[in-house]
Each structure stands twice: as structure tokens, then as C-alpha cells.
Amino acid sequence: MSKAQHPILLFMPYPTISPDGELSDGTQMAQCEFCRFKCEERVCAEYSTSLGGKQIRYFTCPHGYSVATAEVGGIPIRINGVLETFSSTASPQFKKAIKDSRKLKADECEAWVYRAWTAIDQYELAVRENAASAVAALHDVKSLIGGILHTAEEWIQQYSGYSMDEQVETAPKQLKTIYHACRLLIALLQYTDMVANPDAATFGKPSWRGVHGVFFSCAKILEARANKRGIQIKLTGKSINKAEIRESFGIIPLVLMDNAIKYADPNSIVELRFEDQLDESVAVVVASTGTLVPRKEWPWIFDKGFRGSNATAAGSGLGLHIARLVADAHATKIAYEASDGPVKNGKGENRFSVVIRGKRPY
């Protein structure tokens, strides 16, 4: 095994299931007396096998430590003590030693992992089917919202402006509210489609659009919602670059801004910072002041169903997961970080950053 791969495998606290069925968090797993976290020999042999298009990797070391790793339902699982004799680099003594001491054979391990994969797949399929039937029931709601939206648009056209965006601004407040409420509902309905069918993030051909414009448009939709909590949405910095994006991309600003509005302190500012990078990519940071996410929870913040231990508002734990799904469909980086400065009462600046490949418009 290469030196580069080795530390990741040994030092990450993967959940561990022993051959006896005992579950541990990975940092407390039983290891042979020679194997330590700071192993310096790094002479493990690696072997992998594929089952139904998914991979199980085996690692063995001459001192008797053997482990199988596989990803089950998005979680890396590590199984200790697998009898693994495929390694050509292992010494005959080692092969004999593990044959005598290990109980779980590789094929048994594979059968266990395969069963886990099948169970997870069936579970996810059932969840999707249930979600799809629930979303299908929204058909009439979609139709009604579409009708209200187009009526609002027809009224808006009576007001002055070179484009509909300008006409919306000159329209009476009530009409503007109805229009933006419809747009928000439409965006949320699109979001429910994605919960039921994550592939919806990749639908449609991407086209070159200004990233600033997409975020600005979303800020307008959420303005009324922010105002209810006394929150002001402020756009700072500058970006003229365009990015190749699909219709689904709008979910990212919607989720990030909606979360920021929901979890920010009342009467604070949600700031959108734009910057065109030297490599023409566009960086956007959605910053808000409120309770920080504990550092140990950062790795799971975009995981499906994850709810932070400090969460101050209700939620499903799906928003950020969907945002990452859409980001992945656009080769976009999305990340979270908290302010480095002094933290008072667990509060500080929460920052979600989005970096998308772009190009200058001319």
C-alpha cells in the first residue's frame, strides 16, 4: 500500500464491526499488539474486490492486522479480523498466522457487506417511492400556483419598466409580495422534486448565466421572509463572471440564504459576498451571525438528515444535503466554516462558501 493512502485508512475513526458483531467507533477497535496508530512500517498489502459495481478493499499487514473497508449507505464501514489470503506480498508465515487466528472469511465478509448494500438500496428506493407519491399529490397545488403566478405577471406588466424585473419593482407592494411568494413556492416545489428524485439536479442543459444574478434573484424572493425576523440581506463585493449552470442551481442560494435567515440572530444581517477569482471562478460566501456549528459536526453538515446539536430552528436536515447534491451536479465546491475570531455564548459568524467554475463575459 502506498504511503499516501495509509494514514487515511488507519487514522480515520471509521465505525468498526468486529467478527463477533460488536460495534465500536473505530478509535477503540481491538488491534493486534504490534499495530499502533503511529505505525511506521507501512507495509500493508492492498487488495480489492467488486460486487455489483461496488468495491470492498482489504488491507493486511505482516503483523496480523487485517481489515476490510466498504462504503455502506454513504458511511465508510471497517470490518476487522477478516481472513484474507489474496495478498501476494504477504509472507507465508503471515498467511499461516492469520489462517490460524482469524475467523471471518473474506467471502463471509463480502456476503455481509452485500446484504447491507442491498438493504440500504431497498430502503432508499422505498423512501424515494414514498416521497414520489407524496410529491405527486402536489400536482394540483403546482397547477394552482402556476395560475396565480401568471395572473400576477399579467398585472405586473401594466407597470413601467424595461424588463419584468423592473416592472416588479414599480408594482404595488401587495402585488410584489404575491409574485415573490409564488416564486418561493415554486422553488420549494422544485426542491421537493429533488428530495424524491435526486437525479432532477442534473435535468436540463446548462447555460451560461451570471452567478450574481441568480443569488440576487433569490435574495429578492426571500426578502419578505427575512424582513419578518428583522433581517437585512446585503450583497457585497462584485462579480461579473458567468457560470454554466442548470435550472436546479437556484436551489443552492435558496437553501443557503433560507438557512441563514432561519438560524441568524434576529435583527442581524445576512451578507452575500461575491468575488471573481483569478482563475475566473466565482466565489460566493453566505455569512450570518448566530449560534455556531460545533467543529466536530462540520464533516456531517451536508449529510442527509443531519441536524446540528445547536440548531435553534426546526428543520428536516435535507436542505444542505440537496444543496450539495446540486453543487455536485455543477462541479461546484460548497463548504461550511465558522468565524475564527472570539466566540461569545457559542455565537459568531457562520459562513457557507460556494465556488463555481466560470468565465468572463467578454
Add this chain to the structure above:
Amino acid sequence: METPLGIFSRKTIHDINPRLAFDELMKRTRVLVIDDQSNEFPFEFLKKQGYSVDHWHDVQDLAKLESGFFDIIVLDIGGVGAELDADKEGVAVLTHVKRVNPSQVIVAYSGQAHRSAQIPFFKLADQYVPKPATAIMWKETIDELIKNTMSTGHYWGGLRQLLEQDGVARVKIEKLERELIRAIRKKAPDVQDRIKRILGPTENIVSIISIVAKIGRIAAMT
């Protein structure tokens, strides 16, 4: 493409594009919306903006869809096309039209993105718009499609692909291109016989003639 000195220059289909302002091109682009509902598409808004938009509640004339008469077809997935296939509805219409005329621009307009079984429908279409959509979104989508597809080059690309799939020799394809350029310059509308002579017997002759007719129509927009 022309050489820098203009010597040995040879015109290609790409050089014969309409010299029209976008507003004019927009007016001449024929958009058809096939949707069983009338209130889910901003017809009035787009018509006021100058777009030429027709509405069918269902597939009224399949031949018109196959022939490329419309430049952009906005196709709903549910409640239309039951006559073609009662189960697949809009999916069957899309699959059929794309098979007969691969260059036909089709926008999948659906509120059924949650159904994973419909994925091929959305992937086969030239664009996907979730239902309902705002008038601004429609304007942007249609403008983008006009810019990208209302050119002789776009349709020639589709035709070339079709011919190559049919195994037509490169020499014949180049000859067809020259013949098309000649016909466009001389404003000779009927080139069907010449096409048939150049290509010989081919399975997709109906599609080929449809695309050629489309190239002729776009080239004539000057």
C-alpha cells in the same frame, strides 16, 4: 470558412446565417406549446414581447411536429399524446419526434421531475423546465434556444450526424453541403430530387428533407 487572403476560400453552411437582429429572429421563430392546461404557460406575456407562440391542448398534427415546421416545441409530459401511446403520453411524443427528426428542438415541460422513471424523457429533450415556471424563466430559456439553435450551422450539424449514422460517405456529405449552398444562393426552393440523387436510397430521407427545408428557411431569413 474563408482563408485570410480570400484565396481558395470555400463557403460552408455555417457562413450562411441569417443577418437578423435578435428581435426580428425572435418574431420569426415558431414556438409551439403542447399542454393540456392553458393557465400554466405565460402565453400573453410572451406574445406581448413579440414571440410567435402557438398552443395545442394535445398533439393535433403529428406530421407537423415531424416536419420541423415549429422551431421550438414546448412539450408537457402528462395529459398529451395519449393517442400515440396511452401510457407514455408526452414521453412517446418526444421519443417519436426525436427519432424522426433529431434536430427538432424540444423543451420538456413537466411537474413530474420527482418520477425517476421519467429520467430518459428529461435527458432526451434539449432543455428541461420544471412546472410551473415564471415568465422570466421562459423568456430566458427561449432566448437561449433561439441564440443557440436558430442557425444553419445547428441544423447542418444535426443533419451531418444523421448522415454519418446512416453510413453516408464523407464525399457525399460534402457534395450535399455544396448543393445546399448553391440552392440557397440561387434561392432554389426545391432541392429534394437533387438530395435524393446525391444520397441514393436512404432510410431517413423524410428526416433529411425536413432538416434541409429548415436550413433553407433559416437561410432565407435575411
